[in-house]
Amino acid sequence: MTKKLTIAFLGTNYHGFERQKNAVGVQNIIEDTLFKILGEKISVDGCSRTDKGVHAREFVLSFQTENSIDDNRIITGMNHFLPPDISVKNAETVPDDFHARYSCTGKEYEYLIYNSRNRNPFYENLALLYGVKIDEKILQEAVMPLIGEHDFRSFCGQNGIRENTTRTINDIKIKRKEDLVSIIVSGDGFLYNMIRIIVGTLLEINEGKRKLECMSEILAAHDRKAAGRTAPAEGLYLNRVYYD
């Protein structure tokens, strides 16, 4: 049987999702816990890699099992054994051709910025503390050229270059609620560090280091060096994972 598991995790204490040998990835914890519940050595497939410190409000993984355990018992059993910073939101039995990564048709990420000079205990490790006042309307304008299908090679971290760096961004929305600025990006898929480099570039525009109109030129350059810095992991959340 193929199972689809939807989890959430606080990334602060993990070296990303993927199983690690000399550090703890979320996958290590999930597979150890599945072993406790199912009595089987399980290997899960995650919907994406995530970096150290990146959070997930929704993260999907799939696995095969011979165990006929009820899906609700997987949820309650895992939530009993998992540490407080990881939880299971849903478990369901899916068609055998389902794969958390290959079946995925889109994702939504959010980057949270606590826009203040003073830190806030409620956003510690949960948002980027950033003191330069952000004008969210100007950044919304700056980001518009990125929407649509483009070769995003300039926004791809050095270790993540693949043959095909063309992706489609469906929407980018930048909103403010008091001191909290949220950048929500949805698309069919994302390159390594793509959101963090987009955000880092926006911050450089905000600091007057780049022109408001720079994004089209950066896209055209096909060169990581043309874009801005990589914003820290702590502000990044995987919000939603889409399947047909």
Added chain:
Amino acid sequence: MTKKLTIAFLGTNYHGFERQKNAVGVQNIIEDTLFKILGEKISVDGCSRTDKGVHAREFVLSFQTENSIDDNRIITGMNHFLPPDISVKNAETVPDDFHARYSCTGKEYEYLIYNSRNRNPFYENLALLYGVKIDEKILQEAVMPLIGEHDFRSFCGQNGIRENTTRTINDIKIKRKEDLVSIIVSGDGFLYNMIRIIVGTLLEINEGKRKLECMSEILAAHDRKAAGRTAPAEGLYLNRVYYD
């Protein structure tokens, strides 16, 4: 000189605000940190007691100092030394008759409920996990008799009975955003455990253990036993503190 300090703290690791001898209150940390900044033994007055585990998005305290240090340097200096779960939002010099507790004219509290059967890592210790589906419109109706000036003795924890238990609640708003239910209460002052007992009583109404119309009878009883249980501390936030 009299200083007014506005702080925020995550209450999880503290035994309330007040200085403790055999445990750590937020006040211990604040006074130790002020000693580092000012080189003076400072005794601060807080705007209220808070219970172990209760959080504050805004908490005001006042103190006297001989030191002529700039207010901005108090902010940055304290945020440098304070632990991640406490921060200073503002520091200002105020008239000498200002007192964080006695000058306070009102407060706003919020009680957060994560209304789901499965826990969420982002609300661990930050909201009450509560699995019985809440109808926020019904609870909003139930709570209306509490608005206005009343003797709230029935909603006062055993250890907090004082001569005058009359208080004015200005407003109570119950809102839902997806799985998060928020109960916002503002008033001129609150008795010991008053919000937590109001919330506990609402939960009993939600569970069908009490009638929707019970609040007027409970008020009239002037007896703690007439009200419902005390909801856990972890969902409670001091949101705002008002001064003229």
